[in-house]
Amino acid sequence: MNEELKQERKKMLASLVRDPAYVPMKAKEIAALLNIPKYQREELNQVLDEMVAEGSLALSKKGKYARPEIFSVTGTFSGHPKGFGFVTVEGMEEDVFIPPEKTAGAMHGDRVRLVVEQHQKGMRPEGVVIKVLERANQEMIGYYQKSRHFGFVVPDNPKIGRDVFIPEGKDMGAVTGHKVVARITDFGSPGKNPEGEIVEIIGHVNDPGTDILSIVRAYGLPEEFPLEVMEQAEKTEDRISQEEYAGRRDLRSLLTVTIDGEDAKDLDDAVTLWKEGDVYHLGVHIADVSHYVPEGSPLDQEAFRRGTSVYLVDRVIPMLPHRLSNGICSLNEGEDRLALSCLMDIDEKGNVTGHEIAETVIRSDRRMTYTAVNAILSGEEAAGQDEELVPMLQMMGELSHLIRERRAARGAVNFDFPESKIILDERGKPVSIKPYERNAATRLIEDFMLTANETVAEDYYWQQLPFLYRTHENPDPEKMKQLITFLHNFGYTVRTQQGEVHPKEIQKLLEKAEGKPEEALIGRLALRSMKQAKYTTFCSGHFGLAAKYYCHFTSPIRRYPDLQIHRIIKENLHGGLGEKRMAHYEQILPQVAVQTSALERRADEAERETDKLKKCEYMSRFLGEEFEGVISGVAGWGFYVELPNTVEGLVKINDLTDDYYVFDSSSYQLTGEMTRKTYKLGQRVRVVVAGTDRLLKTIDFRLVPGSWEA
Numbered sequence: 001m002n003e004e005l006k007q008e009r010k011k012m013l014a015s016l017v018r019d020p021a022y023v024p025m026k027a028k029e030i031a032a033l034l035n036i037p038k039y040q041r042e043e044l045n046q047v048l049d050e051m052v053a054e055g056s057l058a059l060s061k062k063g064k065y066a067r068p069e070i071f072s073v074t075g076t077f078s079g080h081p082k083g084f085g086f087v088t089v090e091g092m093e094e095d096v097f098i099p100p101e102k103t104a105g106a107m108h109g110d111r112v113r114l115v116v117e118q119h120q121k122g123m124r125p126e127g128v129v130i131k132v133l134e135r136a137n138q139e140m141i142g143y144y145q146k147s148r149h150f151g152f153v154v155p156d157n158p159k160i161g162r163d164v165f166i167p168e169g170k171d172m173g174a175v176t177g178h179k180v181v182a183r184i185t186d187f188g189s190p191g192k193n194p195e196g197e198i199v200e201i202i203g204h205v206n207d208p209g210t211d212i213l214s215i216v217r218a219y220g221l222p223e224e225f226p227l228e229v230m231e232q233a234e235k236t237e238d239r240i241s242q243e244e245y246a247g248r249r250d251l252r253s254l255l256t257v258t259i260d261g262e263d264a265k266d267l268d269d270a271v272t273l274w275k276e277g278d279v280y281h282l283g284v285h286i287a288d289v290s291h292y293v294p295e296g297s298p299l300d301q302e303a304f305r306r307g308t309s310v311y312l313v314d315r316v317i318p319m320l321p322h323r324l325s326n327g328i329c330s331l332n333e334g335e336d337r338l339a340l341s342c343l344m345d346i347d348e349k350g351n352v353t354g355h356e357i358a359e360t361v362i363r364s365d366r367r368m369t370y371t372a373v374n375a376i377l378s379g380e381e382a383a384g385q386d387e388e389l390v391p392m393l394q395m396m397g398e399l400s401h402l403i404r405e406r407r408a409a410r411g412a413v414n415f416d417f418p419e420s421k422i423i424l425d426e427r428g429k430p431v432s433i434k435p436y437e438r439n440a441a442t443r444l445i446e447d448f449m450l451t452a453n454e455t456v457a458e459d460y461y462w463q464q465l466p467f468l469y470r471t472h473e474n475p476d477p478e479k480m481k482q483l484i485t486f487l488h489n490f491g492y493t494v495r496t497q498q499g500e501v502h503p504k505e506i507q508k509l510l511e512k513a514e515g516k517p518e519e520a521l522i523g524r525l526a527l528r529s530m531k532q533a534k535y536t537t538f539c540s541g542h543f544g545l546a547a548k549y550y551c552h553f554t555s556p557i558r559r560y561p562d563l564q565i566h567r568i569i570k571e572n573l574h575g576g577l578g579e580k581r582m583a584h585y586e587q588i589l590p591q592v593a594v595q596t597s598a599l600e601r602r603a604d605e606a607e608r609e610t611d612k613l614k615k616c617e618y619m620s621r622f623l624g625e626e627f628e629g630v631i632s633g634v635a636g637w638g639f640y641v642e643l644p645n646t647v648e649g650l651v652k653i654n655d656l657t658d659d660y661y662v663f664d665s666s667s668y669q670l671t672g673e674m675t676r677k678t679y680k681l682g683q684r685v686r687v688v689v690a691g692t693d694r695l696l697k698t699i700d701f702r703l704v705p706g707s708w709e710a
Contacts, residue, residue: 411504
């Protein structure tokens, strides 16, 4: 068939499927409708296949053809360095796997149209991208590598997966080692790299600050606030006017404290507590941010665009300008502040027996730190200025214990991993890395905030109002099955019912492993087997917390979903949630859920990348030095060792020269064929720092001879 005839038939078929009377048909039915003789059916199939590949036709699982929008769905593409990807589709429980040859050139973050080709029960759905609807990466940030007549930009974000070709004369004079911003001029195709031009040289990879700034740019994190946002922020009063007190419950007489880290500046929650008989009266007071950020205003639009504050190792990228987050919206000591309060009655078993959500005015009596409160809860003598607070804080410790016991009894999973605390000098160089230990004070605030979040979520679920929930779905049965098989080799058992695991079983597992070498590793494997929590418009519970109802209510300064539900709550309190406003929220909340979930993941990834970068830079000072660590992961290419300071590095299998080692995926261990030596999770070993790669953010260890016996 010549090209002209082929194009003519494509036009005819496109016209046919767009006819309002057309219903999806198989190739044989289309041939009969168009009176195409049998000897030309193969040509028809060829044209249909090409149109599906181009995205102008879609093919259903039953082999029927229609215009793409009939069978297709839209979602956000997440790339992988190996070329494949996943698409997150609103309303689908699982992300859709996209093989490398079916991405249609989509890159990480792109909005795409796809057809789900395989969705069998118990198997991950698989699909094909038929069209890229919106490009997320108009610009690319990365490491420039110069050749004689051209260059390449290696993206900082490994999920992008493809280098950008820079033609001669389009490099702005960049040299190898520069971190650059490249504008994409041609997104290429599955077999062709994207092409672009350098529009900014951020700095050399060895210049102070260039490394973190490159990650900020690579992840598209916002930097400066737009002018109209700053102008609106500047117009915000730094004191409450007399009119703003009207209609609010005055709680300024209650003994009230904020409890935060020493360096916290945006104090968005405060707590009060007193007891009558056997009933605790707990007040969780949250800054009334929505009062200062009206819906649809420049401040609101920018907050939605950011989605969350981002906490990088050397800086905070806030969701709201500092004038609000550190000023009128921060519950500063001795200052009157507007709040949205969840006032709860809790019995001596930790059950919430009654509650009220109200607009309030509060005044924090003291800005307490985790360190100071932990000293009081631990029985150390209180400092003079805190003596009047000691009885209330001790009572808070009692209530925290009751709440935690109740949550443990219902099966909430307590993943209490030490996070990294990385200390930098004035030039941004890491000088110390250590675990960030949690204590009784951090747990106390966590307990109170979780209780408020659950209480608010349950209230609005039963009111059947449009709302945003924080959802954590049950683990994937296949992943859980793999975990149980692995644990069996370690001597642990996990009970299942009809193939499903109750969170209480996971908590029992963690308790059994407590204090043993494999404790942290089993915890991490259990965590990896679970799904990611996300924001949804429906309430299906939170598996990890073993909670039927859960939302994010307590941090509107730094999380947009909290700000969004504050608006709904306040409108409801004022009786303003009529049919029109209900319809408005039902329309906008699905997109809010999808976007804020995606922005939260972006922030988490950027935070992890900056931590990895600084850990790599820190360990480069210790080349050739020995450390003791624990094997934290085993794979076919080697095993990972975690040091007490939370730094993790790889011992490559090729460096184990004393034997030929084979990886057993069922027991996650490497075994020598001749010596029968094994390297497995939880085993203590001594390693030497063999090398670091700041570009890849990796650390290589080598095993110290004889440390296998350690």
